[in-house]
Amino acid sequence: MIQLTGVSKTYNGYIKALRSVDLTVEDGEFVFIIGPSGAGKSTLLKILTAEVEPTAGTAEVNGYSLVGLKASDKPYLRRTMGVVFQDFRLIDKKTVYENVALAIRVTGAGNREIREKVDSVLKIVGLSHKAKRKPPELSGGEQQRVAIARALVNSPKLIIADEPTGNLDPERTKETMRLFNQINRMGTTVVVITHEKSVVNDMAKRVVYLENGCILRDATGGYNQ
Ligand SMILES: Nc1ncnc2c1ncn2[C@@H]1O[C@H](COP(=O)(O)OP(=O)(O)O)[C@@H](O)[C@H]1O
Numbered sequence: 001m002i003q004l005t006g007v008s009k010t011y012n013g014y015i016k017a018l019r020s021v022d023l024t025v026e027d028g029e030f031v032f033i034i035g036p037s038g039a040g041k042s043t044l045l046k047i048l049t050a051e052v053e054p055t056a057g058t059a060e061v062n063g064y065s066l067v068g069l070k071a072s073d074k075p076y077l078r079r080t081m082g083v084v085f086q087d088f089r090l091i092d093k094k095t096v097y098e099n100v101a102l103a104i105r106v107t108g109a110g111n112r113e114i115r116e117k118v119d120s121v122l123k124i125v126g127l128s129h130k131a132k133r134k135p136p137e138l139s140g141g142e143q144q145r146v147a148i149a150r151a152l153v154n155s156p157k158l159i160i161a162d163e164p165t166g167n168l169d170p171e172r173t174k175e176t177m178r179l180f181n182q183i184n185r186m187g188t189t190v191v192v193i194t195h196e197k198s199v200v201n202d203m204a205k206r207v208v209y210l211e212n213g214c215i216l217r218d219a220t221g222g223y224n225q
Protein backbone atom coordinates (compact mmCIF):
# COMPACT_ATOMS: atom_id res chain seq x y z
CA MET A 1 0.00 0.00 0.00
CA ILE A 2 1.10 3.54 -0.80
CA GLN A 3 0.09 6.40 1.47
CA LEU A 4 1.40 9.90 0.80
CA THR A 5 0.14 12.81 2.88
CA GLY A 6 1.10 16.39 2.15
CA VAL A 7 4.23 15.27 0.30
CA SER A 8 6.36 18.06 -1.14
CA LYS A 9 9.76 17.89 -2.79
CA THR A 10 11.82 20.98 -3.46
CA TYR A 11 15.16 20.58 -5.26
CA ASN A 12 18.03 22.94 -4.50
CA GLY A 13 15.83 24.97 -2.17
CA TYR A 14 13.66 26.48 -4.90
CA ILE A 15 12.57 23.98 -7.63
CA LYS A 16 9.16 22.75 -6.48
CA ALA A 17 8.75 19.32 -8.07
CA LEU A 18 5.88 18.17 -5.81
CA ARG A 19 3.51 20.39 -3.81
CA SER A 20 1.58 18.80 -0.98
CA VAL A 21 0.57 15.61 -2.75
CA ASP A 22 -1.99 13.30 -1.08
CA LEU A 23 -2.18 9.87 -2.66
CA THR A 24 -3.36 6.50 -1.42
CA VAL A 25 -3.02 3.34 -3.50
CA GLU A 26 -4.53 0.22 -1.96
CA ASP A 27 -3.08 -3.26 -2.43
CA GLY A 28 -4.27 -4.78 -5.68
CA GLU A 29 -5.08 -1.49 -7.44
CA PHE A 30 -4.03 -0.49 -10.98
CA VAL A 31 -3.27 3.22 -11.21
CA PHE A 32 -1.99 5.41 -14.02
CA ILE A 33 -0.08 8.54 -13.06
CA ILE A 34 -0.13 10.93 -15.99
CA GLY A 35 0.93 14.49 -16.65
CA PRO A 36 3.14 16.58 -18.91
CA SER A 37 6.92 16.60 -18.85
CA GLY A 38 8.19 18.31 -15.71
CA ALA A 39 4.97 17.59 -13.77
CA GLY A 40 6.85 15.72 -11.04
CA LYS A 41 6.10 12.12 -12.10
CA SER A 42 9.66 10.82 -11.84
CA THR A 43 10.14 12.63 -8.56
CA LEU A 44 7.09 10.81 -7.23
CA LEU A 45 8.62 7.50 -8.37
CA LYS A 46 11.92 8.37 -6.66
CA ILE A 47 10.08 9.12 -3.44
CA LEU A 48 8.34 5.74 -3.59
CA THR A 49 11.67 3.94 -4.12
CA ALA A 50 13.39 6.04 -1.39
CA GLU A 51 15.90 7.52 -3.84
CA VAL A 52 14.61 10.95 -2.86
CA GLU A 53 13.25 11.96 0.55
CA PRO A 54 10.24 14.30 0.77
CA THR A 55 11.02 17.85 1.85
CA ALA A 56 7.70 17.83 3.75
CA GLY A 57 4.87 15.43 4.49
CA THR A 58 4.65 11.76 5.39
CA ALA A 59 5.02 8.82 3.05
CA GLU A 60 4.59 5.11 3.61
CA VAL A 61 5.04 2.24 1.16
CA ASN A 62 4.37 -1.42 2.00
CA GLY A 63 4.76 -0.72 5.70
CA TYR A 64 7.98 1.32 5.46
CA SER A 65 7.98 4.99 6.41
CA LEU A 66 9.97 6.83 3.74
CA VAL A 67 10.79 9.82 5.91
CA GLY A 68 14.00 9.14 7.80
CA LEU A 69 14.26 5.61 6.37
CA LYS A 70 17.65 4.15 7.29
CA ALA A 71 19.96 3.29 4.39
CA SER A 72 20.18 -0.26 5.77
CA ASP A 73 16.38 -0.64 5.47
CA LYS A 74 16.19 0.57 1.86
CA PRO A 75 17.07 -2.81 0.31
CA TYR A 76 14.20 -4.39 2.24
CA LEU A 77 11.73 -1.73 1.10
CA ARG A 78 12.96 -2.21 -2.48
CA ARG A 79 12.38 -5.95 -2.34
CA THR A 80 8.68 -5.26 -1.83
CA MET A 81 8.52 -3.46 -5.18
CA GLY A 82 9.63 -4.00 -8.75
CA VAL A 83 10.60 -0.94 -10.78
CA VAL A 84 10.62 -0.77 -14.58
CA PHE A 85 12.76 2.12 -15.78
CA GLN A 86 12.18 3.95 -19.05
CA ASP A 87 15.68 3.12 -20.28
CA PHE A 88 15.30 -0.54 -19.14
CA ARG A 89 18.75 -0.56 -17.42
CA LEU A 90 19.65 -4.02 -18.73
CA ILE A 91 23.21 -5.35 -18.80
CA ASP A 92 24.09 -5.78 -22.48
CA LYS A 93 26.84 -8.34 -21.93
CA LYS A 94 24.67 -10.71 -19.91
CA THR A 95 21.97 -13.01 -21.23
CA VAL A 96 18.27 -12.37 -20.71
CA TYR A 97 18.29 -15.16 -18.13
CA GLU A 98 21.21 -13.61 -16.22
CA ASN A 99 19.69 -10.11 -16.32
CA VAL A 100 16.61 -11.44 -14.58
CA ALA A 101 18.50 -13.86 -12.31
CA LEU A 102 20.73 -11.09 -10.91
CA ALA A 103 17.75 -9.41 -9.27
CA ILE A 104 16.96 -12.54 -7.28
CA ARG A 105 20.53 -13.70 -6.67
CA VAL A 106 21.15 -10.62 -4.49
CA THR A 107 18.46 -11.86 -2.10
CA GLY A 108 20.59 -14.94 -1.35
CA ALA A 109 18.26 -17.41 -3.09
CA GLY A 110 19.65 -20.82 -4.08
CA ASN A 111 20.25 -21.88 -7.69
CA ARG A 112 17.20 -24.08 -7.93
CA GLU A 113 14.85 -21.37 -6.66
CA ILE A 114 16.51 -18.86 -9.00
CA ARG A 115 16.00 -21.15 -11.98
CA GLU A 116 12.35 -21.82 -11.15
CA LYS A 117 11.49 -18.17 -10.62
CA VAL A 118 13.37 -16.88 -13.65
CA ASP A 119 11.77 -19.54 -15.87
CA SER A 120 8.36 -18.64 -14.48
CA VAL A 121 8.62 -14.87 -15.10
CA LEU A 122 10.16 -15.33 -18.55
CA LYS A 123 7.11 -17.46 -19.37
CA ILE A 124 4.76 -14.72 -18.12
CA VAL A 125 6.37 -12.11 -20.39
CA GLY A 126 6.59 -14.57 -23.30
CA LEU A 127 10.38 -14.68 -23.59
CA SER A 128 11.28 -18.24 -22.56
CA HIS A 129 12.65 -18.88 -26.05
CA LYS A 130 15.04 -15.91 -25.82
CA ALA A 131 16.56 -16.69 -22.41
CA LYS A 132 20.03 -17.19 -23.90
CA ARG A 133 20.03 -14.05 -26.02
CA LYS A 134 21.59 -10.76 -24.95
CA PRO A 135 19.64 -7.48 -24.81
CA PRO A 136 21.25 -5.90 -27.93
CA GLU A 137 19.92 -8.85 -29.97
CA LEU A 138 16.33 -8.08 -28.93
CA SER A 139 13.73 -5.60 -30.17
CA GLY A 140 12.72 -2.63 -27.99
CA GLY A 141 9.50 -4.38 -26.99
CA GLU A 142 11.37 -7.53 -26.01
CA GLN A 143 13.92 -5.56 -23.94
CA GLN A 144 10.99 -3.91 -22.22
CA ARG A 145 9.58 -7.33 -21.34
CA VAL A 146 12.95 -8.43 -19.91
CA ALA A 147 12.84 -5.35 -17.68
CA ILE A 148 9.31 -6.30 -16.59
CA ALA A 149 10.40 -9.89 -15.90
CA ARG A 150 13.27 -8.61 -13.78
CA ALA A 151 10.88 -6.37 -11.83
CA LEU A 152 8.57 -9.35 -11.22
CA VAL A 153 11.07 -12.02 -10.25
CA ASN A 154 11.04 -11.36 -6.50
CA SER A 155 7.20 -11.54 -6.44
CA PRO A 156 6.83 -7.90 -5.33
CA LYS A 157 3.59 -6.57 -3.89
CA LEU A 158 3.94 -3.52 -6.12
CA ILE A 159 5.21 -2.85 -9.64
CA ILE A 160 5.97 0.71 -10.71
CA ALA A 161 6.81 1.53 -14.33
CA ASP A 162 8.14 4.95 -15.37
CA GLU A 163 7.15 5.80 -18.97
CA PRO A 164 7.27 2.11 -19.95
CA THR A 165 5.95 2.70 -23.45
CA GLY A 166 7.96 5.79 -24.31
CA ASN A 167 10.05 3.97 -26.91
CA LEU A 168 7.44 1.56 -28.25
CA ASP A 169 5.13 1.63 -31.27
CA PRO A 170 1.33 1.53 -30.68
CA GLU A 171 1.02 -2.25 -31.04
CA ARG A 172 3.89 -2.95 -28.60
CA THR A 173 2.40 -0.34 -26.27
CA LYS A 174 -0.92 -2.23 -26.22
CA GLU A 175 0.88 -5.51 -25.58
CA THR A 176 2.78 -3.99 -22.67
CA MET A 177 -0.44 -2.66 -21.16
CA ARG A 178 -2.10 -6.07 -21.54
CA LEU A 179 0.88 -7.55 -19.70
CA PHE A 180 0.55 -5.06 -16.83
CA ASN A 181 -3.16 -5.87 -16.67
CA GLN A 182 -2.36 -9.58 -16.44
CA ILE A 183 0.22 -8.92 -13.70
CA ASN A 184 -2.39 -6.89 -11.82
CA ARG A 185 -4.94 -9.70 -12.11
CA MET A 186 -2.36 -12.01 -10.54
CA GLY A 187 -2.62 -9.80 -7.43
CA THR A 188 0.23 -7.29 -7.82
CA THR A 189 -0.44 -3.59 -7.33
CA VAL A 190 0.50 -1.76 -10.55
CA VAL A 191 1.44 1.91 -10.92
CA VAL A 192 2.18 3.06 -14.47
CA ILE A 193 3.61 6.52 -15.06
CA THR A 194 3.12 7.96 -18.53
CA HIS A 195 2.74 11.23 -20.42
CA GLU A 196 0.74 9.53 -23.20
CA LYS A 197 -2.99 10.08 -22.74
CA SER A 198 -3.78 7.59 -25.52
CA VAL A 199 -2.26 4.83 -23.39
CA VAL A 200 -4.73 5.35 -20.55
CA ASN A 201 -7.84 6.07 -22.58
CA ASP A 202 -8.09 2.47 -23.80
CA MET A 203 -8.26 1.14 -20.24
CA ALA A 204 -10.94 1.87 -17.66
CA LYS A 205 -8.49 2.42 -14.82
CA ARG A 206 -7.89 4.93 -12.09
CA VAL A 207 -6.01 7.95 -13.48
CA VAL A 208 -4.12 10.40 -11.28
CA TYR A 209 -3.36 13.57 -13.21
CA LEU A 210 -0.30 15.49 -12.02
CA GLU A 211 0.65 18.95 -13.22
CA ASN A 212 3.16 21.41 -11.84
CA GLY A 213 3.67 19.19 -8.80
CA CYS A 214 -0.04 19.01 -7.85
CA ILE A 215 -2.67 16.30 -8.29
CA LEU A 216 -5.38 18.05 -10.31
CA ARG A 217 -7.59 15.04 -10.89
CA ASP A 218 -7.93 11.52 -9.50
CA ALA A 219 -10.73 9.44 -11.01
CA THR A 220 -11.51 6.17 -12.71
CA GLY A 221 -12.02 6.08 -16.46
CA GLY A 222 -10.36 7.64 -19.46
CA TYR A 223 -8.48 10.89 -19.10
CA ASN A 224 -10.91 12.93 -21.22
CA GLN A 225 -14.06 11.97 -19.36
N1 LIG B 1 17.69 16.20 -9.43
C1 LIG B 1 17.03 17.33 -9.73
N2 LIG B 1 17.56 18.53 -9.44
C2 LIG B 1 16.90 19.66 -9.72
N3 LIG B 1 15.69 19.72 -10.31
C3 LIG B 1 15.12 18.55 -10.65
C4 LIG B 1 15.75 17.29 -10.37
N4 LIG B 1 14.93 16.31 -10.79
C5 LIG B 1 13.83 16.89 -11.31
N5 LIG B 1 13.95 18.25 -11.22
C6 LIG B 1 12.92 19.24 -11.63
O1 LIG B 1 11.73 18.92 -10.94
C7 LIG B 1 10.59 19.07 -11.81
C8 LIG B 1 9.85 17.76 -11.93
O2 LIG B 1 10.68 16.84 -12.63
P1 LIG B 1 10.31 15.31 -12.84
O3 LIG B 1 9.91 14.75 -11.54
O4 LIG B 1 11.45 14.67 -13.56
O5 LIG B 1 9.03 15.42 -13.78
P2 LIG B 1 8.43 14.42 -14.91
O6 LIG B 1 8.95 13.05 -14.63
O7 LIG B 1 6.95 14.55 -14.75
O8 LIG B 1 8.89 14.94 -16.22
C9 LIG B 1 11.14 19.62 -13.12
O9 LIG B 1 11.06 21.02 -13.06
C10 LIG B 1 12.57 19.14 -13.11
O10 LIG B 1 13.39 20.00 -13.88
Ligand SMILES: [Mg+2]
Nearest residue numbers: 038041042043
Ligand atom coordinates in the same frame (compact mmCIF):
# COMPACT_ATOMS: atom_id res chain seq x y z
MG1 LIG C 1 9.89 11.63 -15.84
